Amino acid sequence: MKGLFKPKPKIRTPADIVRRVRELLIYFHGASNLNQDPKWQEKMEELGKLIEELKFILYGSSDSEPVPEACAQVTQEFFRENTLRLLILCLPKLNLEARKDATQVVANLQRQQVNSRLIACDYLEANIDLMDILVKGYEDHKIALHYGSMLRECIRHQSIAKYVLETHLQKFFHYIQLPDFDVSSDAAATFKELLTRHKSTVAQFLSRNYDWFFKEFNTKLLESPTYIIRRQAIKPVLQLLGDILLDRSNAAIMVRYVSSKGNLIILMNLLRESSKPIQMEAFHIFKLFAANRNKPPDIVSILIANRSKLLRFFGNFKLDKENERFEADKAQVVKEIAELEPKEIQCVQAG
Incomplete structure (x- = not known):
C-alpha cells in the first residue's frame, strides 16, 4: 500500500x-581530481x-x-x-x-x-575578461570550435566587438594560419565577423590602426608563403578585403588603400596566380586602383610601366560563363589604363 x-x-x-x-x-569547476568521487560520472550525465x-x-x-x-x-x-x-x-x-x-x-x-x-x-x-578566455580557446583544438562559435555570438553586441577588435584582433593573423584547417577556418570566420558586422566601430578602428593592420594583412595573409594560406585562404581573404574597401563607412580607408604603391604591386602579383577564383577576387580590388580619379604619381607610373602586360592579361582574362557586369568592369579598367599618359605624371608632380 x-x-x-x-x-x-x-x-x-x-x-x-x-x-x-x-x-x-x-562542483566540476572546483574538482581537481574527479576520480576521487565515485558519483562524478552520474553528475556529468545529469x-x-x-x-x-x-x-x-x-x-x-x-x-x-x-x-x-x-x-x-x-x-x-x-x-x-x-x-x-x-x-x-x-x-x-x-x-x-x-x-x-x-x-x-x-x-x-x-x-x-x-x-x-x-x-x-x-x-x-x-x-569582459570572458572574451579573453574565448579568444584564447583557438589555442586548444579540442574546444576551439565551441569557443569560436560562442565568441561570434557575443560580438553581435557592438560594445563587445569593439573590445575584441581593440584587444585581440592582432592574434587572429596567427590563428588564421594554424595548421588545423577547421580551427583556422573558424578563426577566419570570426575575423570576418569582427571586421564587417559593426560598420561604424570598424571604420573607427581601421582609421586609428591603419598602418599596422594593413601591414599585417599584407604580409601575414596576402603575401603569406604558408601553404594553408596560399591554398585555402587567399580567396576568402581577398573577398573580405573587398567587403571592407567597398563599404561606405570605410570610404576614407579605401582611398588611402588605393593610393599605396605597395598595395598595387601585391594585387598585380595576385592577378598572376594560377587560380582563376583568386584572379577574380584580385581583379575586383585592382579595378579600384584603376578607377581612382586622383591616382598618386607612383601609382600612375607603375600602371604605365606595366601597361602592355596588363592590357595583354585583360585581353585573355575571361570567365567560364558569360558575365555582362564582369565584361563591363574589365572594359572600363582597360580604358583607364590605355588612356593614361606620361604627361599626367608631370601634371600631378607639378601640382
Missing part, C-alpha cells in the same frame, strides 16, 4: 534547472541532460515552439549569477554532446530580451 502514496516528484521550473546547472558547474533541457526550452522542439516566459526565466537566472562564466570555464570538462548543446544555449541567450533589454550584453560588459 505504501507505493500508492508516494509523493509526486516536484516539477522544476526553468529557473530551477539553471540553478541546478550552476550547482553542478561549481549536467548534460540539464543543458540539453535548457536548449529545448530556448529553441523549442519538433513538437513545440519555445515559450517566451520560460525563455525569460532561463535568461534572467542565467545572468543573475555567474552561470555563463562557469559554463565557459567548465566547457573543456564536458563531453562532446554537452559542449555542442552548451554552445547553442550561449548563442541563443545573446538574443534573448528581458524587459526589452539584451541582458547578455550587460553581463558581458561587466565580465
